Structures are given as C-alpha cells and as structure tokens.
Amino acid sequence: MRYFELATDCFLVEGQNEAALYDVHGGRLFLLDRSAHELLRSCADGAPVPDNSSEDAVAFLDALQAAGLGFFDDAAAGSDKLLLHQPIEWKGMCMTPPDFKSVDWQITNACDLDCRLCGDDDKTLSWQSCQTCLRRDAGGAEAWMPEDLEAFIADIANLGVGTLHIRGGEPLLAWQRLERIAQAAAETPLTLVVTTTGMGRPANDLIALGKGRRFGLNIVMFGHDDETSETACGRSGVLAAQVALIDALVEAQIAFSITFLLTPLTQGRRNAMQEFAQRRWRTRPAFSEVCTREDVKNGFRLSHLDERERKPLAPWESPEMFFFRVRNNTCTSGLLEIGADGLLRTCSGLPKVHGDVGRQGLVAALSGTGLYESWKRGKSDVEPCRRCALRYACSDCSSFEFADQPDANAKSAYCGYDPCDDTESAIEREWTPTSFVRPLRLRERA
Ligand code: SF4
Ligand code: SF4
Ligand code: SF4
Known part of the structure; x- marks a missing residue:
C-alpha cells in the first residue's frame, strides 16, 4: 500500500x-x-x-x-x-510581551478643508484610513492632550515603539504642539511620521521640523487635477499648494509619501492620480477610500477590485513571515491608536475601544487584553474570509474594516471572490x- x-x-x-x-x-x-x-x-x-x-x-x-x-x-x-x-496559543507564563511597533496619535480634530465624508463615522466606511487625516467626529471636542507632553512621548518610546505617527484632522493647525512633539521624539529612538495635507504652514516650517531628524511626511492628496481635488476636499488651489510643497520636500531631501484619499465621486480617477505622482515625483502613491454606508448598499466597490489590480494576494518574504501571518493580523499587529477623544483603539479603521488613555493613563489603558486580542484577529475569524482557501495569502484589510457592516452588499464592496x-x-x-x-x-x- x-x-x-x-x-x-x-x-x-x-x-x-x-x-x-x-x-x-x-x-x-x-x-x-x-x-x-x-x-x-x-x-x-x-x-x-x-x-x-x-x-x-x-x-x-x-x-x-x-x-x-x-x-x-x-x-x-x-x-x-x-x-x-x-494554531497553538501560548498563554500565561509563556506569553511573550507585546511587540509595540507603531503608535498613531490624533493630536487635533481641527481642519480648514471640507471633505464631505470626513468626521461622520456613523454614516461612513473607510479603507486604509490610518494613512489619512480622516476624523471620526468632525464636531468633536478639542483633542485630548497629556499634561506632561514630553513625559508622554518618553513613555511611548519606552514601550519599544518604532514609529510615532501623528495624525489629525490637520496637525499643522496645532503647530506648537507638533513642534514640542518633534523635539521630544528627537530625544528618543522614535521615528516621527506626520500625516497632513500640508496646508496651513509654509514649506520651510515643515522642512525645519524634519531636517536632521528621523522624520517623514505623509501628504494626503485628493486628485491629480484642480477639479478632482476640489470635488473631494471642497476648496480650490489645494493641489497647486501641495505640488509646490512636495517639490520643496524633494529639493530639501525630506522623506515623504503620498496617499490619495478617494471618494465615490473621484475613485474613477485612481489610475490618473497614480500616473501623476509617478511621473512628477517617481513615487508610487498609496490609496485610501471613504464612502457612505448607503453607497455600499447601492453597490459601491473599492477601486482596487478593478481590472488592473484585482484582489491583492501578497507573497511572504520568508517562512517566518508566513507563520507570523498564520498567527497574527499583519495589518494591525503591534499597532495602537490614541484618538482625538483620548480613547485607545487598534487603528482608525476599527471602532472597538480597548481603553481610555485620557482617563486611565497610557500604561493602565494598555493593561487590558482587548488590544492584543485584536492583533491576532485574522481572516480566520471574520466571515466570509474564514471560509476562503486564500486567507493566509490575502493581504487586504478591508474585510476587517467592513466586517461588522450588516448590509449584504458589503462583501462585494471589497472582494470579488465568493468562497461560498x-x-x-x-x-x-x-x-x-x-x-x-x-x-x-x-x-x-x-
Ligand atoms: S483634509 Fe482630512 S481632516 Fe480635513 S476635512 Fe479632509 S479628510 Fe477631514
Ligand atoms: S485595518 Fe489596517 S489598513 Fe485598515 S485602518 Fe487598520 S491598520 Fe490601517
Ligand atoms: S474572501 Fe476574504 S480572504 Fe478570501 S480573497 Fe476575499 S477578502 Fe481575501
């Protein structure tokens, strides 16, 4: 036999x-x-x-x-x-300490632009919003701030965090706060990344903020031409100002990335935006999308389901990475977000609250288990991905962001394949x- x-x-x-x-x-x-x-x-x-x-x-x-x-x-x-x-769970005495990689911190809720779908979390769904300045609640109170800002940054660094990612609203509108954060971070091994539209401060201020430091800017853009940009962010002249800023960053050798924020009205221009950024700055931009829950009901589909890109299946770089994927959510593992409301969440795309940094302090908020459980919530835990043979190769996080959406069309908004x-x-x-x-x-x- x-x-x-x-x-x-x-x-x-x-x-x-x-x-x-x-x-x-x-x-x-x-x-x-x-x-x-x-x-x-x-x-x-x-x-x-x-x-x-x-x-x-x-x-x-x-x-x-x-x-x-x-x-x-x-x-x-x-x-x-x-x-x-x-998968075997190691618990109790054998549990490894959390590996904190990145902290996203919304230091302000303020913004001078007027994106139609920003700040209305109850009515909208977003994809990769952690790469943008999208707010949860545009009408929310003034953002929470620790009493001792410098000590707070030192505490974050002491956790072993690699990247402190500052978001808003528009963090440049909280300029003095941002300068203090940049100075405090420079005293630690932290790399500081600021996600901003770049509006509201001269380019030289941003260059001075980052020069000689472990620093990068993620510029949120809205279109490759005036009309598309204005359609999304509600103001004319934004694109020209952003182009001038990025040209200056290139000249000053300040590290930057670009994320286009797409809406249902502008997602059809995605390829044109990508070509624009590649042609002008030789940079491959990232994309984030926001739509209303009503759009999803009406058949909205994320733009990466188009013919050119299809569903992203990502090769693993090593066997270690493959087995890490099996046991962890590679998108969120090591990540935590401190919102403008002072609440601790995993990231901007996932609404569940794990603690209250404002009231409890950072260490107490991090002592619950919810955050660490979320790092392990993988595709095997969400419908319908747990029925999919490709769940360890699919790199798309939209199934987590759209997972709790009751509408039957939600699945077809982020994936064309039906494992059932x-x-x-x-x-x-x-x-x-x-x-x-x-x-x-x-x-x-x-
Ligand atoms: S620029 Fe960012 S923070 Fe301002 S309205 Fe648009 S998405 Fe919201
Ligand atoms: S699920 Fe991943 S991509 Fe989406 S917001 Fe969270 S960290 Fe960002
Ligand atoms: S069903 Fe889920 S795991 Fe499978 S390809 Fe679609 S999004 Fe990825």
Whole structure:
C-alpha cells in the first residue's frame, strides 16, 4: 500500500468549497481544481493512494513529488499539518510581551478643508484610513492632550515603539504642539511620521521640523487635477499648494509619501492620480477610500477590485513571515491608536475601544487584553474570509474594516471572490496567474 504526504513546508488550506496548496519555502500558492483538492484531501486524511487510481492522479502525485511538494511513503501521513487548522496559543507564563511597533496619535480634530465624508463615522466606511487625516467626529471636542507632553512621548518610546505617527484632522493647525512633539521624539529612538495635507504652514516650517531628524511626511492628496481635488476636499488651489510643497520636500531631501484619499465621486480617477505622482515625483502613491454606508448598499466597490489590480494576494518574504501571518493580523499587529477623544483603539479603521488613555493613563489603558486580542484577529475569524482557501495569502484589510457592516452588499464592496460559491473553478476565475499564484489542475503537472 502506498501513501502520499505533502512536504513538511507545504500545506493544504481548505476553504468552504475550494482549496489552495501553500508552498511555504518556495513562496508559491497553487489554486487547486476540484479533483486535485479531493485527491490531496484524501491523502491528508491518511488514506492510501488507491491501487486503481487513474493515470492522471498518479501522474499528478508523481509531478508533485518531482517538484518537491510531497512524497510517496509506506506509512500514513502524520498530524504535522494541524498548525494551519488549530494554531497553538501560548498563554500565561509563556506569553511573550507585546511587540509595540507603531503608535498613531490624533493630536487635533481641527481642519480648514471640507471633505464631505470626513468626521461622520456613523454614516461612513473607510479603507486604509490610518494613512489619512480622516476624523471620526468632525464636531468633536478639542483633542485630548497629556499634561506632561514630553513625559508622554518618553513613555511611548519606552514601550519599544518604532514609529510615532501623528495624525489629525490637520496637525499643522496645532503647530506648537507638533513642534514640542518633534523635539521630544528627537530625544528618543522614535521615528516621527506626520500625516497632513500640508496646508496651513509654509514649506520651510515643515522642512525645519524634519531636517536632521528621523522624520517623514505623509501628504494626503485628493486628485491629480484642480477639479478632482476640489470635488473631494471642497476648496480650490489645494493641489497647486501641495505640488509646490512636495517639490520643496524633494529639493530639501525630506522623506515623504503620498496617499490619495478617494471618494465615490473621484475613485474613477485612481489610475490618473497614480500616473501623476509617478511621473512628477517617481513615487508610487498609496490609496485610501471613504464612502457612505448607503453607497455600499447601492453597490459601491473599492477601486482596487478593478481590472488592473484585482484582489491583492501578497507573497511572504520568508517562512517566518508566513507563520507570523498564520498567527497574527499583519495589518494591525503591534499597532495602537490614541484618538482625538483620548480613547485607545487598534487603528482608525476599527471602532472597538480597548481603553481610555485620557482617563486611565497610557500604561493602565494598555493593561487590558482587548488590544492584543485584536492583533491576532485574522481572516480566520471574520466571515466570509474564514471560509476562503486564500486567507493566509490575502493581504487586504478591508474585510476587517467592513466586517461588522450588516448590509449584504458589503462583501462585494471589497472582494470579488465568493468562497461560498460552489461552482467549479470559481477561485481560478478571480486571479490571473503570476509567479506567485497559479492554478494547479489534476490533469496538469506541478
Ligand atoms: S483634509 Fe482630512 S481632516 Fe480635513 S476635512 Fe479632509 S479628510 Fe477631514
Ligand atoms: S485595518 Fe489596517 S489598513 Fe485598515 S485602518 Fe487598520 S491598520 Fe490601517
Ligand atoms: S477578502 Fe476575499 S480573497 Fe481575501 S480572504 Fe476574504 S474572501 Fe478570501
């Protein structure tokens, strides 16, 4: 009797209907057709390869063995593949201390621009808002500030945090506060990143703020031409001022990134915005999107579902990174946000509150478990992604941001693939083969 076992670094991950084969060391993801899935499922269950197997099945397993993805054996497969189905939790004395990577801090709620969908958290949904200045509550009170600002920055640095990310509203409207934060951060190993539209201060002030420090600016833009920009942010002349600022940053060699904030009215210009930033500054911009819950009901789809980009499946750079992904949410792990309201959340895209930094102080707010549990809330914990065979390769966070949205259209707003679709090869139709992801059919060789 012969058995077939997958290589120790090769995992069969099953969704509700379909399955994928993860070649962890080879950095490849194979989308299995139904026959290949059924065959490998039965091998993984410890069933022998039937003596009367079809020629195709034997050739398929031979090819997997030749490609180093598995091997024939005289004994049934062991249970070493449980890892991806029952991740082991280390608790109590064995729990590792939290690895704080980045703190997002909204130091002001003020802004002079007038983006229609900003500051109305109850009615809107956002994607990657942590890269923007979007507010939760535009009418909120003056932002919370610690009594001893310098000591607070030192406390953040003492946690081992790498990046202090200052957001607003518009942090340049709280200029004195921002200068004190920059000075205090410069006394620590922290890297300071400020997300801003750049409006409200001369370029030279921003250059002086960052010169000679571990510092970067993330400029939030609204369009590649005046009309698009004004449509989104409600004011003319913003684009010209931003272009002049970024040109000055390039000249002064201040590190910067660009994030375009898209709305349903401007998302159709995404490619033009990307080309604009690449042509002028050789910079690939990031994108964030905001829409109303009503838009989602009416069939809104995030722009990265268009033909050019499709759903992002991200290769892992090393086996360690792959296994980190299995156990953690790579988007949020190590991240915490202190809102303008002084409340502790994981990030701007996730509304759940884990503590009150304003009332309790930083250390007490961080002593609850909610934040750390959120770092581990991965795709295996949200519907419908937990039914998806690609849940360890899909890098998109929108499923977390849109997860609690009751509307039935919410899923199609962020992903075109339906893991509950039981028609043959639904998984193959959604992705174009690349060097990372490719179909693997029983009738074809590995
Ligand atoms: S610029 Fe930023 S903070 Fe100001 S209204 Fe627009 S999204 Fe909100
Ligand atoms: S889920 Fe990820 S991308 Fe979205 S806001 Fe939070 S940290 Fe940012
Ligand atoms: S977002 Fe789509 S592709 Fe990603 S895990 Fe969820 S269902 Fe799968």
